[in-house]
Amino acid sequence: MTARIEIVAAAKTYPGVRALDDVDFHVAAGEVHALLGENGAGKSTLIKIMTGAATADAGELRLDGRPMRFASPADARAAGVGAVYQEVNLVPTLTVTENLALGRLPRRFGLVDWRAARVQARLRLRKLGVEIDVERPLGVYSIAIQQLVAIARALDEDTSVLVLDEPTASLDAAETARLLDIVRELKGQGLAIVFISHFLDQVYAIADRLTVLRNGRRVGVGTPQEIPPAKLVPLMLGRELEAVERARAAGQTHTGEPILVAQGLGKTRVMAPFDLTLHPGEAVGLSGLLGAGRTESAKLIFGALRADSGSLKIAGEKINPSPRASLARGIAFCPEDRKAEGIFAELSIRENIAIALQSKRGWLKALSRAEQDRLASEMIEALGIATPDAEKPVGQLSGGNQQKAVLARALVSDPRVLILDEPTRGIDVGAHAEIVALIRRLAGQGLAVLVASSELEELIAVSDRVAVLRDRAFVGELSGADINQQTIMRTIAAP
Amino acid sequence: MKSFSPPLKISTPRAAPRLLWPLVALALIFAVDGIISPHFFAIRIVEGRLFGNLVDIVYRATPIAIVALGMAIVIGTKGIDLSVGAIIAIVGATLDWRIHMGDPHLLALAIALAAGVACGLWNGLLVAVLDIQPIIATLILMVSGRGVGLMINLIYGGSDPSFESPLLQGLSTGHIGLIPTRILVGIGLWIALWALVRRTALGLFLEAVGANPKAAELAGVEARAIKWAAYVISGFMAAAAGVILTADTHTSDPVSIGLYSELDAILAVVIGGGSLNGGRIYLLGAVLGAVVIQALTTSILTSGLPPEYNLVVKAGVVLVVLLLQSARTRAAVARLATGRKR
Known part of the structure; x- marks a missing residue:
């Protein structure tokens, strides 16, 4: 030919x-x-x-x-x-x-x-x-x-x-x-x-x-x-199928009162209705190929996209999801597209980190400068944000450091549920491992974490359960020993 | 070949350069003044108040500085308010009308300020709720506002729109101790506005909305309410300036009062380091910018240059200040300078 x-x-x-x-x-x-x-x-x-x-x-x-x-x-x-x-x-x-x-x-x-x-x-x-x-x-x-x-x-x-x-x-x-x-x-x-x-x-x-x-x-x-x-x-x-699997404590299932329950949540032409439950201390992964609807489902739950069907309950209370309502009830969201939806380029690292917590407190109860400085330096330290000081405009940082600043913003807002959309995109390998460890640690402290990611290894490393998406619909949920590369990929590919 | 002296390097802390350039401009203007007339800086006490060119500059700059403070807030949200001059006219007419109606002057003042707030609410409605581009949205009031002022004049006949008010004239042209009252009013408003945006989280929210409205929404900021607030603040500040200007002439003259003040205010914000791209609010810079503009006007008038030259010379100096601020020009100048040394 x-x-x-x-x-x-x-x-x-x-x-x-x-x-x-x-x-x-x-x-x-x-x-x-x-x-x-x-x-x-x-x-x-x-x-x-x-x-x-x-x-x-x-x-x-x-x-x-x-x-x-x-x-x-x-x-x-x-x-x-x-x-x-x-x-x-x-x-x-x-x-x-x-x-x-x-x-x-x-x-x-x-x-x-x-x-x-x-x-x-x-x-x-x-x-x-x-x-x-x-x-x-x-x-x-x-x-x-x-x-x-x-x-x-x-x-x-x-x-x-x-x-x-x-x-x-x-x-x-x-x-x-x-x-x-x-x-x-x-x-x-x-x-x-x-x-x-x-x-x-x-x-x-x-x-x-x-x-x-x-x-x-x-x-x-x-x-x-x-x-x-x-x-x-x-x-x-692209994973060798014999990749290292996370040693998983047997029978690690979370029962009891769920913190977040989505029922039939969906939006016409964007995402077919889906159910999802999150328990405190549980990390759930959203897996699927590009365009499968990972970002869309995360945004529907946070309220960044308005659902036109279904309902969402936080700690038993039915809410009308919007970013404000979600933040007020302890849901924090870390968007995938940090340039368009994450960073405030002109504002300092300190301000970028403080803003979600600040908007949760309302405009009258300003965080003192000392408080903001403390939060910023804690996060710079904890996430290893490479910067000479907290006053540098975020727009001048590298992509990975910007991502960390957006993650820091979500973390300091004192969430009960943390939704992370591609939390490690554009982050170097070392920081990658740190963030995976951080997600596990946060879940260990009782947070419910929802991670949408295109990286299977990352999902397998952090998730207690994995919801699998294909063509803008939920097509399966895996837990326990089923959380491995073969099963996830088979579920993604299954006709 | 080594150069004899290292190239001049300005590594001041981040906040400094922003104020540096307007200050440099001011220093240059004053230097020229000092050469032309050695007595330019003399300050005397005449009839129990300070008197001299420097005082005069600050005195005349005050109304524009007040308008520019509000403008700085709006520009910080990536908006613009073209209607401030029209608001000044409406406020002046309202003030005059209420005084003619026999309201106590304090009440008339309150109603006039409320009229400015109402104008701000209107602008905010168009921009924040109806999502009309700020330049068009505020153009509507800019065009119609002076007409509204004339219509208000008609309410009481409009034959004699002048008034006498010791209270209001005291605010505008009086003095407390040695210092003109309006300067004190201006400083008071500045401090109050600073406290409103920097002692609360309002400033952070305004800047966040200006820097990235989508991210602000996702961070839980009510972008719509915040934008609205910006136009209300601008309306109020324009109203305060309108009261001072109206009381100065004790008449309502909607056709020419505060003419081009929106342009001066925008210029003041930009000279003070503000960017029309939004995301940052520099109140001190805006005040300094207003002073630079007035210093220039006063200097041209006292220099003996024919007043016909005023506008063009002013434009030239403003252009130089803005070029000084532009990173690209500075880089080009630096390249030229180092290139010549080699």
Whole structure:
């Protein structure tokens, strides 16, 4: 099989991260090739190299056997590589025609020939089976239509490689089916298609071959038959199956009054209703692949997302979850996306740590400066936040230290229930172990801890129970000896 | 080649540079004043009160400084309040109206301040509850506020909008001991506001909402109420300035009172180290910024420069101050300086 696009031994290093390491990737004409991996596996970097958004430090890129070097996305486009990214990068306030013509406006006597542009736009869309008024602003159409317009934009006369990065992320079932049909059609026309999705059912429905990346390395390549889901999940999560298991005290089950009970909690189009119970002193893990609904369920419980079904009880009291109500009743939450939802970049470490406790006390009962200093220095010490002093703006710290500051904020708010979403993301190995130990210690002190994590080892190390999620629903709960890599991965992959 | 002297390195504690630049600007303005007129700094006691250019600068800067204090709070939440000049007009008209209606002057003062608070509540409603962009939301009152003031004047006929009030004029143009009363009022408001934001947790919440509203919400801060409070504070401070300015001229003149004060106040906050990106509130900086602006105006007027030059010279100096504050310019200047030495 001759490859239309071919990457050989690609390597790319960003400061402090080895994003790609000796990766090979080939896509043949008329093939849909799925690229799989968890966050940080190297998918984005690989796409960027293919589409000219980044250049590899080492390795070779070949198009139809000819070595190429893309200095910019425009280079890649000119060579016939089109891409559609996860966030539709079109301009919603411009018309469909303008969006499609941007950067390649047809001209007549030096002026833009809008009539020709409109005709071209209709033609391009008709190829995808889309008939819409191209004179209306793009923003008035559904996300599905916008996604198709983005594909139309990526498809030139001479496009031979199409990269689709999570094209179905915001589509419903019917829209997804239609998009997959179009992908099949394009494949039939001989395009080489790179398909990235965290929906495994779609991947298996459409891909001819799979490439699995983990930590910047290629860990698997083959047909869907050669890599069935049961084999894929271990590859993606990447654990040697004989990894060290936590020595677990037998019969360590928690009974008695639960501190938190969620019943049928859910939100339409976000998370199917689920039940979850937490007891004091218990650590429960939320496991699942990227996009399975870990973050969503954690946020529903904390109230950061408003549930539209079900109920939540804290210590027997039924509450209407909102961040304020939850904090007041002793639930603390540590978000995954620390830049967008965690840190206050301009504020000092001290203020970042004190704020949740402060908002719990209300604005009139200010924590004294001495009190804030004490809390901050305790936490800097306890979590090993690398900083000369507590007055440094958090925005000037490294990612891992920012994460620790957000964790510190949750800890000092004196919680009874601690919800941690990816508590160790971006944290160095030493601190990683410290945080795992800290979670165990907190549970030992009677806290209920809910940990959403993509790291199996971490979940196995901290959890008394593990709830398994797939495609935005709870699909199983494991406890005791069942908390091991094989069982968790089997539950994630089970049809 | 070694350079003869090490490059100048300013490694002051973090809080210092923020106030350093407005202070440098002030020092430069005064230095020029000192050269042009040696008597610029003379302070005498005339008729039992302090008299001189420096006193005059602080005296005239007080209303803008008060407005700028409120503006600093709003800007700290990543907002902006364009309506403060209009609020001054509404407050002046209200004050005049109530006095014409025969209210005791203390009550008229209270009602006028309440009018400012009401304006703040309106702005806050638009920004915090209806989620309208602050610049547009406060533009509504900025445009309509002076009209509202004129309509209030009409209530009592509007033929003679002047009034006499020993109480209010005492607040505005009187003096206690040697010191003008309005300066004392300004300092009082400053301290009260400082206590409100720094002795409680309000300041932290305001800054948190300005720095990252989503994270603030997740940390349990009621972002909506906090934002609302910021506009109410700004409305109140503008009202206080409005009382001083109205009592100064003892007339209600909605068309021209406090004209462009919103721009001066924003400028004062920025000169004082505040960023329109929000997240930080510098009250002292805002006051200092107002003084810099007034020092500049007074200096131009006393320097003998034709008053026609006033606005352009002012703009030029402000530009220099802001360039001094910009990290990028400073880095560029440093590169140039070291480059020349090598």
